[in-house]
Amino acid sequence: MLKTFQLACAALAFAATASGYAQATDWPTKPVRIIVPAPAGGPYDRTIRPLGQHMAQTLMQPVVIENRASAGNIVGTQVGATAAPDGYTLTMTGLQxxxxxxxYESVPYDIVNSFEHIGAVGEGAQWLVVRSDASIESFKDLLAKARQEPGKIDYASSGAGSTGHLxxxxxxxxxxxxxxxxPYKGGAPALQDVLGGVVSVTIIPSNAALTHVQSGKLKVLAVSSAQRSPQVASAPTFAELGYKDLTMSAWVGLSAPKGTPKSIIQKVNAAMRTALADPALLKQMEFEGLTTLSTTPEQYTQLVRTDTERWGKLVxxxxxxxN
Known part of the structure; x- marks a missing residue:
């Protein structure tokens, strides 16, 4: 009787394994959802939507974007972390x-370990800018004035704990x-007050600054990327100025719930890479201030881990x- 029971259990386990393997092999057989934990119409949304459209062509199933905006991207990310690990719910993850x-005081998931990280999409630099009439001519000039009058120079950010603030x-x-x-409640009001003369300095994504730099309203003192930006080739990198530790880029990518089969992760990664080779998508990303950052799942996992540790230490x- 015991042997019969053991054989029956083994048969059930084999059947479940075989069923799971078949599901992973056949995936996808229905639409795939990507949760974007940011507002519709924002820069991340404008990047992920065309990416999803391209991925749909490769996967031969619709890819639906679902916006779940909240402070710190927490609500949408939590939905993604607790979804079924079957490949039908993916989540946009990123530096924020x-x-x-x-x-945040209480985050109901572990960004490193609650997901199977699929791959990065792109990264964008931050530009340190001043209003052109602020009597600050260069990065060295900013430091000199700040040393002469400690605390007298104001800088705007999109909020406490934002990339610019840190x-x-x-x-x-x-x-x-x-x-x-x-601190402001968002990048737009922060930038508006810099342009309006309320605050002199801010550090913002390149796409938010470019138009105002080209019009002459803002001046770029430094960029956070590893190399100079071709859009403002005269602006030095922080590393060139002697501040290598300020080299950073704000990145975004896709992740799946922990336990999602590796074969599905590889299929999504391949679809992402195919999409990221499309010139039209690259042009859209460039408009949003992003450069392609096509990675393997392992490389993206390491990026998430490294930056979570780096910025967590500073915070x-x-x-x-x-709260």
Whole structure:
């Protein structure tokens, strides 16, 4: 009787394994959902939607974008983390998600370990800019004025714990200067007050700054990318100025719930890479200030882990917490 029971259990286990293998092999047989934990119409949304359209052609199933916006991208990311690990729910993850892991008081998932990370899509630099009439001629001039009058120069950010805020905190520590942080509820109002003369300095994504730089309203003092931007070739990198630790890019990619079969992860990664070779998508990404960052699942997993640790360490050292 015991032997019969053991054989029956083994048969059931084999059947379940075979069924799971078949499902992974046949995937996808229905539409795939990508959760974007950011507002519809925003830069991330405008990047992921055309990516999804291209991926649909390769996967031969519709790819549906679902926006779940919230502070820190937490709500949408939580939905993605707790979805069935069958490949039919993917989540846009990114640098802001990595920062939020430490910044927020209670995050109901582990951005590194609650997902199978599929691949990166792109990355974008941050530009340190000043209003052109602010009497700050260069990066060195900014440091000199800040040292002469500690705390007298204001800088705007899109909020406490944002990429711009953290970079400026790093700069102050590295350069031994003191600036005054003016946080806003979003990048748009922060930029508007810089343009309006309320605040002199900010650090923002390149796509948000470019038009105003070209019109002469803003001046770029430094860029956070590893190489100079061809759009503002005269602006030095932080590394060139002696601040290598400020080299960074804000990246985005796709992830799936933990336990999603490896064969599905590889299929999605292949579809992403095919899409990222399309000139029309590359042009859209360039418009959003992103350059292609096509990676393997392993490379993207390492990127998520490394930046979660890097920015988490800084957030903890600054004693930043958001409820």
């Amino acid at each position: 998600t990595a920062i939020s892991q430490t910044l 970079l400026m905190e790093q700069l102050q520590r590295a350069a031994g200067i003191q600036l005054t942080h003016v 903890r050292s600054l004693h930043l917490k958001v």
